[in-house]
Amino acid sequence: MTTFFEPRQLVSPGTLLAEGNYQSGFNVYRDNGKYYASMVGLADIRNNVVSVIPLRGCYIPQPGDVVIGKVVECISTAWMLDIRSPYQGVLFASEFLSKPLNPLKEEARRYLDIGEMVVATVMAFDRTRNPSLTARDHGLGKIHRGTVIDVDFTRVPRIIGKKGSMITMLKKETGAQILVGQNGRVWISGKSRDEEAIIAEAIRKIEAEAHTSGLTDRVREFLVNRRR
Amino acid sequence: MSQRIVPAVKRRQIIELSESGRRMDGRTLTDYREITIQTGLVEKAEGSALVSIGGTKVVAGIKFEVGDPFPDIPNEGVMQVGAEFVPFASPEFEPGKPDEVAVELARVVDRGLRESKVLDTTKLCLIPGKKVWIVHVDVYILDHCGNLIDTAALAALSAMLSASMPEACVEGDTVKLTGKRVPMPLTDIPINVTLAKIGNKLFVDPSLEEEEVLDCRFSVAFKENGMLCAIQKGESGYITPEEVLRAVEIAKDKSQEIRKKVVESLKLKSDKVGES
Amino acid sequence: MSDSEIERLISEDGIRCDGRRLDEIRPIKFQLGVLKNTDGSAYVEWGRTKILVGVMGPRESHPKHLALSDKARVEAYYRMASFSVEEWKSPAPSRREVELSKVIREALEPAIFVEFFPRTSIDIFIEVLQADGSTRCASISAASLALVDAGIPMRDLVASIAVGKVEGKLVLDVQDKEDKAGESDMPMAYMPSKNAVTLLQMDGQITHDEFMQSMELLKKGCMEVYKKQKEAIESHFKGAVSNQEEA
Numbered sequence: 024m025t026t027f028f029e030p031r032q033l034v035s036p037g038t039l040l041a042e043g044n045y046q047s048g049f050n051v052y053r054d055n056g057k058y059y060a061s062m063v064g065l066a067d068i069r070n071n072v073v074s075v076i077p078l079r080g081c082y083i084p085q086p087g088d089v090v091i092g093k094v095v096e097c098i099s100t101a102w103m104l105d106i107r108s109p110y111q112g113v114l115f116a117s118e119f120l121s122k123p124l125n126p127l128k129e130e131a132r133r134y135l136d137i138g139e140m141v142v143a144t145v146m147a148f149d150r151t152r153n154p155s156l157t158a159r160d161h162g163l164g165k166i167h168r169g170t171v172i173d174v175d176f177t178r179v180p181r182i183i184g185k186k187g188s189m190i191t192m193l194k195k196e197t198g199a200q201i202l203v204g205q206n207g208r209v210w211i212s213g214k215s216r217d218e219e220a221i222i223a224e225a226i227r228k229i230e231a232e233a234h235t236s237g238l239t240d241r242v243r244e245f246l247v248n249r250r251r
Numbered sequence: 252m253s254q255r256i257v258p259a260v261k262r263r264q265i266i267e268l269s270e271s272g273r274r275m276d277g278r279t280l281t282d283y284r285e286i287t288i289q290t291g292l293v294e295k296a297e298g299s300a301l302v303s304i305g306g307t308k309v310v311a312g313i314k315f316e317v318g319d320p321f322p323d324i325p326n327e328g329v330m331q332v333g334a335e336f337v338p339f340a341s342p343e344f345e346p347g348k349p350d351e352v353a354v355e356l357a358r359v360v361d362r363g364l365r366e367s368k369v370l371d372t373t374k375l376c377l378i379p380g381k382k383v384w385i386v387h388v389d390v391y392i393l394d395h396c397g398n399l400i401d402t403a404a405l406a407a408l409s410a411m412l413s414a415s416m417p418e419a420c421v422e423g424d425t426v427k428l429t430g431k432r433v434p435m436p437l438t439d440i441p442i443n444v445t446l447a448k449i450g451n452k453l454f455v456d457p458s459l460e461e462e463e464v465l466d467c468r469f470s471v472a473f474k475e476n477g478m479l480c481a482i483q484k485g486e487s488g489y490i491t492p493e494e495v496l497r498a499v500e501i502a503k504d505k506s507q508e509i510r511k512k513v514v515e516s517l518k519l520k521s522d523k524v525g526e527s
Numbered sequence: 528m529s530d531s532e533i534e535r536l537i538s539e540d541g542i543r544c545d546g547r548r549l550d551e552i553r554p555i556k557f558q559l560g561v562l563k564n565t566d567g568s569a570y571v572e573w574g575r576t577k578i579l580v581g582v583m584g585p586r587e588s589h590p591k592h593l594a595l596s597d598k599a600r601v602e603a604y605y606r607m608a609s610f611s612v613e614e615w616k617s618p619a620p621s622r623r624e625v626e627l628s629k630v631i632r633e634a635l636e637p638a639i640f641v642e643f644f645p646r647t648s649i650d651i652f653i654e655v656l657q658a659d660g661s662t663r664c665a666s667i668s669a670a671s672l673a674l675v676d677a678g679i680p681m682r683d684l685v686a687s688i689a690v691g692k693v694e695g696k697l698v699l700d701v702q703d704k705e706d707k708a709g710e711s712d713m714p715m716a717y718m719p720s721k722n723a724v725t726l727l728q729m730d731g732q733i734t735h736d737e738f739m740q741s742m743e744l745l746k747k748g749c750m751e752v753y754k755k756q757k758e759a760i761e762s763h764f765k766g767a768v769s770n771q772e773e774a
Contacts, residue, residue: 033767035675035760036638037683037720050680052640059720061640061680063760065767078767080678081566081585109585109647150645151596177678234767354625366711366730467633469727479738482713482729487601487636489723492742499738 048074298414328375567677
């Protein structure tokens with residue numbers, strides 16, 4: 024049993040990571056008892072699971088993920104949502120409205136029009152069908168106010184921070200409501216548009232400097248300076 | 252055609268059978284299906300051949316016309332190879348303009364002929380820089396049961412070997428046809444051999460069902476003197492360098508076998524011409 | 528042009544017309560992430576050959592009926608800019624470009640985990656800005672970096688190079704002049720960690736021995752290109768390695 028990398032070493036597709044009795048985690052594949060990276064990222068091993076933390080890539084839905092979707096199509100009793108993934112999310116009327124929708128009598132667009140945005144949870148997804156979403160739980164539903172920005176989905180963990188440290192700091196410093204969708208979309212609702220713009224700027228800064236240390240403190244400083 | 256769903260059961264069957272060196276149709280891994288060559292089918296063409304390898308049928312025709320040379324080779328004739336997929340040849344063929352599969356086929360057949368220098372284009376110049384012979388070599392796929400490349404290459408070659416070209420005489424700036432026929436200036440008998448890699452085995456002359464499950468195909472053309480004159484790997488799988496070397500060894504032997512067959516078949520034909 | 532007719536492409540002591548040794552590759556410079564509107568991109572300067580590659584996808588397949596239910600549909604579009612060669616070239620795709628698009632796709636697809644993305648499309652757009660030989664090799668090598676930049680899962684990088692026969696000698700990485708005057712051209716694409724040949728073509732005339740020597744030379748050349756690809760990835764993402772915090 025051997026590994027061929029330093030912790031958090033930059034690897035790319037085809038890099039040999041380990042040989043022997045391991046398990047392959049994210050972005051790692053096994054071939055003939057050897058483990059290789061399938062993605063550019065940082066190699067990692069925990070509890071014998073070899074994985075690569077991706078530096079690039081697209082969002083692939085996972086059940087339980089909170090995502091922010093944009094309505095791109097209304098069909099009789101459902102909406103198709105762009106969730107910044109190769110696969111569009113399906114939001115059935117029964118997962119959005121509290122009463123049944125009769126498509127003969129009323130149009131789905133009356134409740135949720137093309138272009139509008141929704142906070143939803145991924146209920147199921149297996150790549151053979153489009154991911155199905157629900158927006159019926161608490162805190163989910165149509166977005167009525169605030170700002171939505173798109174961020175690189177590989178930076179989502181950094182924006183949230185270790186055990187939510189970054190996002191907690193952002194909320195505490197600004198008093199704004201912030202929701203980070205796993206699909207690389209962030210909803211910000213602050214006291215004013217100016218306030219929202221400053222928070223958006225802070226998030227851009229996290230995105231750009233994701234791989235530097237002491238970032239939480241620098242972002243706090245940035246917020247303090249900008250809001251003075 | 253290249254992007255279809257692989258019948259998994261059939262693939263397993265073919266791979267497991269190949270472990271004992273056998274194939275679904277009873278052949279060994281290095282056998283060709285039966286090859287037949289019939290020349291002179293189309294009298295209006297200067298040369299033609301109907302070739303079948305197993306159930307795959309291709310007809311090739313040669314036509315000559317007087318035309319302009321390419322500016323960069325003003326004193327040489329021009330050879331143009333085209334491939335047409337006739338819709339009844341396969342449920343997968345669609346009428347309309349040739350897709351990438353037809354384009355690749357034509358270019359692979361073209362390469363095998365051109366690079367072997369089978370046709371001496373320097374002898375096809377009529378008025379230097381102005382008029383040359385343009386030789387159209389067109390192959391029509393009539394029935395697709397696998398290995399189109401070898402069948403089409405063999406049809407094109409046989410049509411050329413059986414062709415006679417119009418005799419022309421040049422008077423000043425005009426080209427006149429005498430109405431007589433002369434042999435084409437041919438210098439070689441290049442043979443193309445295609446193998447399929449399925450699992451870790453190489454299959455000579457893949458059938459349609461083998462093509463449906465292959466990892467990739469590998470074609471190589473040989474001149475009479477044993478030199479290689481064209482290679483094409485095709486389809487979205489891979490082959491190891493060691494397998495490539497093995498494939499070339501096998502193909503070299505097969506090319507000699509097929510060349511013998513061509514010589515025999517065409518001699519038969521030319522004897523008949525001599526009688527009449 | 529009588530000068531060029533007597534010009535030798537390889538000198539007595541085995542030096543080529545551009546100063547290279549027989550088995551020496553041209554200077555190659557890859558760069559990742561050069562375009563904003565694609566999911567991944569790469570640019571390569573390979574001697575005087577200059578190529579830009581953009582990758583879109585995986586994304587929803589359009590038109591939908593072309594989507595494959597078990598894997599992503601990969602398409603490559605190899606195009607030469609009208610000004611990329613000596614004489615103006617029509618921008619409409621030629622038969623050569625159609626064939627090259629096909630073999631380039633087939634050279635890259637074995638590297639991609641297409642089975643991870645059923646019903647989607649991955650489109651690889653290749654624009655040759657200047658052609659000076661080995662454009663298909665440069666395209667494949669750069670495209671595999673654009674795929675890395677797009678974050679598309681792959682088995683390995685695909686490295687590609689060509690061997691030619693010029694004045695009876697085998698030379699690595701043929702440039703345009705050598706290709707036009709040479710006796711043969713044999714490009715190969717290779718995934719080193721899989722020992723997998725994903726493209727192999729040849730035109731011209733070579734003996735069986737020369738063919739076997741070419742295969743060795745091609746493997747060596749691909750390994751050199753592979754090294755340069757890795758260096759380009761390293762330099763593009765190196766910012767990500769330094770001082771990364773736990774997320």
